[in-house]
Amino acid sequence: MQPLANVTPFKPGSRAGAIQISNVGQVFKTATQDVVALSDVSLDIKPGRFVVLVGPSGCGKSTLLMMLAGLRQQTSGTILINEAPIPQPDPNRVGVIFQEPSLFPWLTAEENVEFPLALRRIPRSDRRAKAVDALKLVGLEGFGKRHPHELSGGMKQRVSIARGLVQDPPVLLMDEPFAALDEQTRMTMGDELLRIWAATGKTVVFVTHSLTEAVYLADEVVVMSARPGRIVDHLTISLPRPRTYEMLGGETFGTLRDRIWRHIRKSA
Amino acid sequence: MSAATLRRLIVVSLVVLWELLPRLGVIPELFLPSLSSTIAAGWNDAGEYGHALAVTLYEVGVSMLFACGGGILAGAIVGSLPRPRVLIMPMVSSLYAVPLVILYPVFTVWLGIGSESKIAFAAIYGFLPTMLSTAAGIQTIDPQLLLAARSMGATLSQRLTRVIIPAAIPTVLSGLRVGGALVIVGVVVSEMLISSAGIGYLISRYRTILDSPHVFAGVLLVLAMAIAFNAAIKWIERKASIWQTGTREGQRAADEIQAGTIQPATA
Numbered sequence: 001m002q003p004l005a006n007v008t009p010f011k012p013g014s015r016a017g018a019i020q021i022s023n024v025g026q027v028f029k030t031a032t033q034d035v036v037a038l039s040d041v042s043l044d045i046k047p048g049r050f051v052v053l054v055g056p057s058g059c060g061k062s063t064l065l066m067m068l069a070g071l072r073q074q075t076s077g078t079i080l081i082n083e084a085p086i087p088q089p090d091p092n093r094v095g096v097i098f099q100e101p102s103l104f105p106w107l108t109a110e111e112n113v114e115f116p117l118a119l120r121r122i123p124r125s126d127r128r129a130k131a132v133d134a135l136k137l138v139g140l141e142g143f144g145k146r147h148p149h150e151l152s153g154g155m156k157q158r159v160s161i162a163r164g165l166v167q168d169p170p171v172l173l174m175d176e177p178f179a180a181l182d183e184q185t186r187m188t189m190g191d192e193l194l195r196i197w198a199a200t201g202k203t204v205v206f207v208t209h210s211l212t213e214a215v216y217l218a219d220e221v222v223v224m225s226a227r228p229g230r231i232v233d234h235l236t237i238s239l240p241r242p243r244t245y246e247m248l249g250g251e252t253f254g255t256l257r258d259r260i261w262r263h264i265r266k267s268a
Numbered sequence: 269m270s271a272a273t274l275r276r277l278i279v280v281s282l283v284v285l286w287e288l289l290p291r292l293g294v295i296p297e298l299f300l301p302s303l304s305s306t307i308a309a310g311w312n313d314a315g316e317y318g319h320a321l322a323v324t325l326y327e328v329g330v331s332m333l334f335a336c337g338g339g340i341l342a343g344a345i346v347g348s349l350p351r352p353r354v355l356i357m358p359m360v361s362s363l364y365a366v367p368l369v370i371l372y373p374v375f376t377v378w379l380g381i382g383s384e385s386k387i388a389f390a391a392i393y394g395f396l397p398t399m400l401s402t403a404a405g406i407q408t409i410d411p412q413l414l415l416a417a418r419s420m421g422a423t424l425s426q427r428l429t430r431v432i433i434p435a436a437i438p439t440v441l442s443g444l445r446v447g448g449a450l451v452i453v454g455v456v457v458s459e460m461l462i463s464s465a466g467i468g469y470l471i472s473r474y475r476t477i478l479d480s481p482h483v484f485a486g487v488l489l490v491l492a493m494a495i496a497f498n499a500a501i502k503w504i505e506r507k508a509s510i511w512q513t514g515t516r517e518g519q520r521a522a523d524e525i526q527a528g529t530i531q532p533a534t535a
Contacts (some may be wrong), residue, residue: 059457069419070419071415071418088421089418089419089420089421090421091419091420091421092421096416096419098412098416098419100412101385102410102412102413102416104435105411106434106435106437115417115420115430116420116421118430119420119421119422119423119426119430120421125378128432144274163420184429
């Protein structure tokens with residue numbers, strides 16, 4: 001049994017996380033051959049940074065994210081989150097948001113957000129209060145009693161984000177969280193995420209296929225290539241914050257996106 | 269006319285026909301006694317039927333406990349572990365086509381002609397569909413939900429009690445519906461074959477002395493039992509699987525809600 005988690009009130013922004021990825025490799029063994037999914041990946045992420053991973057399909061960006069989440073172990077190298085390895089999922093340090101909202105359909109929005117707290121036997125009133133706060137943070141105040149099938153796609157993903165935030169982990173991992181949403185919702189959600197990130201100061205590692213989304217959201221964009229998956233470029237996005245819609249048409253934005261696109265075209 | 273009204277009309281006309289046809293002599297009373305004489309026959313011997321009903325209900329209840337408990341347990345094991353699945357499923361599938369009633373004489377030899385043999389037979393009869401749907405329910409759980417639970421630090425037992433079981437409930441219930449119906453069939457059939465008590469026994473005994481009203485009074489009781497069981501399952505389904513209903517309608521409602529009330533928050 002894991003120790004009782006922090007029972008202090010929900011206080012976003014209390015912690016940010018540092019991530020150190022050193023010489024990480026991942027080899028999948030199949031019956032006929034070994035597939036190298038990741039080769040010698042090193043990346044240093046400072047606390048509070050918004051880092052986006054982009055790259056063609058099969059470049060191992062999702063695999064890397066699963067390893068940061070403790071859902072998969074690397075074959076070589078080390079991963080440290082706040083100076084400690086992550087041999088298994090640890091929701092106190094890392095919150096994960098998937099492409100599918102992955103909400104439990106038999107629970108209400110509130111109960112879904114409470115789920116990770118309930119796993120740790122946190123008293124009901126305490127976890128309800130935290131869930132209400134987390135839902136408020138993602139703009140879903142008053143929707144806590146609804147079941148997932150009564151929520152739209154964007155709202156479901158907000159609930160999922162609230163669930164990732166509810167234990168106030170220093171690191172938030174997001175695996176193409178908006179890929180299943182329509183474009184309008186996607187843009188709104190991007191702004192929402194930036195607002196939440198600014199309010200909480202989390203370290204965010206975000207995987208996407210959309211170059212526009214990458215440049216729009218990120219402090220840093222890490223470009224990966226496939227076969228074997230490795231890092232080919234690491235850009236700092238110097239656009240000022242808050243990011244606005246007008247920047248999408250600007251020269252800086254275009255230059256940055258072109259640079260990423262050239263890498264991806266080369267390796268795809 | 270709505271389908272529901274039409275349905276009610278059909279039931280009412282069947283009831284009316286049941287009363288009228290024998291009375292008018294279209295059908296001999298021996299083949300089908302009128303509804304009123306059937307009810308009268310049952311009413312006059314209410315004590316006998318009441319006792320028979322109690323025996324049958326007891327047998328049905330205990331068999332359901334075994335069939336459902338065992339079926340859910342076995343289905344959970346077979347559904348979640350590949351190895352037992354490979355070993356057991358082919359056997360179960362071929363067993364499904366065997367008329368299990370051939371086992372009943374054996375059970376009467378082993379367990380006597382009292383309730384025990386009926387319970388054993390009916391429990392096995394209802395066990396298979398319950399087990400098969402539980403296994404199917406567990407195998408079809410969205411793996412993404414399990415991954416999400418794991419990412420939140422859920423242990424194996426927490427994943428079982430908080431994800432796998434609730435996710436499987438709707439499929440398990442539909443298995444219970446079939447399994448429970450078969451339990452009723454199993455109990456009544458075995459009572460009719462070899463026994464000394466129960467509604468099936470009464471039906472069978474009155475048939476040998478060609479007392480049609482008393483036979484049909486028993487049939488009515490079985491009918492009522494089946495309808496009550498169905499209603500109970502429906503009620504449980506409504507209570508337990510709210511989350512499964514109205515995915516599309518819920519979606520539409522949610523879209524409207526969002527268009528009306530939710531604004532992109534700004535900070």
